[in-house]
Amino acid sequence: MKTVRIGAGQGFYGDTPDGAVGVAERGDVAYICCDALAELTMAVLQKDRMRDAGGGFARDLPAFMRALLPVTRGKGIRIITNGGGMNPVAAAAAVRQVAGELGIDGLRVATVSGDDITTRFDELRARGAELRNMDTGADLATIRDRTVFGVAYLGARPVVEALARGADVVVTGRVADASLFLAPMVHELGWRWDDWDRLATGVVLGHLMECSGQATGGNFSGDWWNIPDLDRVGYPVCEVGEDGSALLTKPAQTGGRVSVETVAEQLLYEVLDPHRYLNPDVVADFTSVRLEDSGADTVSISGVRGSARPDQLKAVIGYLDGWLGAAMIGYSWPNALAKARHAALLIDRLAERAGVVPLEQVTEYIGIDSLHGDAADLGAAADANEVTLRIAGRFATEAEARSFPRLATPLALNGPPFIGGGSTPQAARALLGVWPTLVPREHIEDGVEVVVDEVAR
Structure with missing residues (x-):
């Protein structure tokens, strides 16, 4: 055989x-x-x-x-x-x-x-592919002006x-x-x-x-x-x-x-x-x-x-989804978690006063709940040796994303007792959202091409 x-x-x-x-x-x-x-x-x-x-x-x-x-x-x-x-x-x-x-x-x-269907969204929709988000059912029109790539x-x-x-x-x-x-x-x-x-x-x-x-x-x-x-x-x-x-x-x-x-x-x-x-x-x-x-x-x-x-192929469409701004500060025992929580409260107040409010925000305490979330054992964490606070926000503009982590920098001296661990602002990063969808396979496969070239000196 x-x-x-x-x-x-x-x-x-x-x-x-x-x-x-x-x-x-x-x-x-x-x-x-x-x-x-x-x-x-x-x-x-x-x-x-x-x-x-x-x-x-x-x-x-x-x-x-x-x-x-x-x-x-x-x-x-x-x-x-x-x-x-x-x-x-x-x-x-x-x-x-x-x-x-x-x-x-x-x-x-x-x-x-x-x-690659990056340039084909309108053509595919005209041919009957709705390209709706397969998780939410949302229409592609809601992000069409922000799409930057698509692949099947x-x-x-x-x-x-x-x-x-x-x-x-x-x-x-x-x-x-x-x-x-x-x-x-x-x-x-x-x-x-x-x-x-x-x-x-x-x-x-x-x-x-x-x-x-x-x-x-x-x-x-x-x-x-x-x-x-x-x-x-x-x-x-x-x-x-x-x-x-x-x-x-x-x-x-x-x-x-x-x-x-x-x-x-x-x-x-x-x-x-x-x-x-x-x-x-x-x-x-x-x-x-x-x-x-x-x-x-x-x-x-x-x-x-x-x-x-x-009968259909999965496709993923990427679209511009704002900018990431993130701040990180590390705290040590004693009361490491309490210090990090108070710092998070201060950052929220500073951001509100500065008018730099994220569209979405994630606050996590690395070493405590960044992996397990609400299931984390906070009782056992009360006496943690060290905790790193990370606050990440999604912003509409790059300028806001850049300014957000800078709000946290003064807390190295102006906040809870701090012993190193990363108060340096992180660079803002463009965020791409992912839009899963389905496309009739014939719309894709009729455009697939195979080219074979030979290496020669």
Whole structure:
């Protein structure tokens, strides 16, 4: 039976390339898939593109290519990445540049574009796509004059096309995380686009691998203290058969752990409805998944059921949503929390007197309630050794956002007893809001383009 081995190379923008290199050197894989994107990441990359038309892709992509290409080229391993972000064309050019600098001739780099709908909002609405906020039902008209970007989540098909055209590296924009991993399975194993159970298996595996070390012991909430050598954690590797049988493991001689427990925890990560996990290629039923330990650091995945893909694609629209102004001050024992609370009261009074009132405000006491909110045990916090007050506000103008944290600076001498910890004003930052919506898939897929270029001296 034909099989294919696929490795994970990246779980987020800013991840280390060490895990990907470990997969390339010791994973015995034919493909490495790198997932660099999240909805927040798209907003960050759009800010980059607004500052520089040549930016907008993951800035660590060249570093990944410098680390990976010398290994993958010699072994014939193909790389798939959505690190193209908001500018896959520029990202692919950066990959070719790195290959040229490394003296790698003949590398075929594919660019997948068409997910960017930034200039198409009015056209899409004219074609019948309402683009309403899928959480609130609000009309896009309420933010239309403030929209700055939009992307639709593509599936595996254009990546499969790129692989069929001989691409060694595939650079995409917003392709759904799991679809990056599904694509080489479809390409190598000949799965049909209506073989919902096999496609669902591929999506489950992609979901297990998209967050790099989270499936191999990273971020594990069980006996995390017993996970060996997380400083050199092995990223996940899957072996998939054409019948949909699958194993999840990691490269030999790497840290971490692959067990039913670590895999099950990742399976449930970021899942709204486990009966209907929506992906552009298939709807997967995560409740049908069977996990079994199958040897050292190996888990078998079976029983996955799927149903027909959705008629619509998810899209995310980013819009200007004001400016962030934030102030932070640290206080120490005794009465650290009481000091921080009184400082927050003083800042509120100063802001009101100055007429600098946020549209929204968050006041948190780091070390006490910034993670647990109202569930925090304030009784136990009464004798805390140290507390950092953080007050963050959303303002209509940059000037207000800049002036707000300065109100807190005098409290270094004019407020409760203060011993260091950050009274320096933080720079104002533009805020981008995220607007989730749905688009009929035909409106997007008819504009997807795959271009393959070859590196030559």
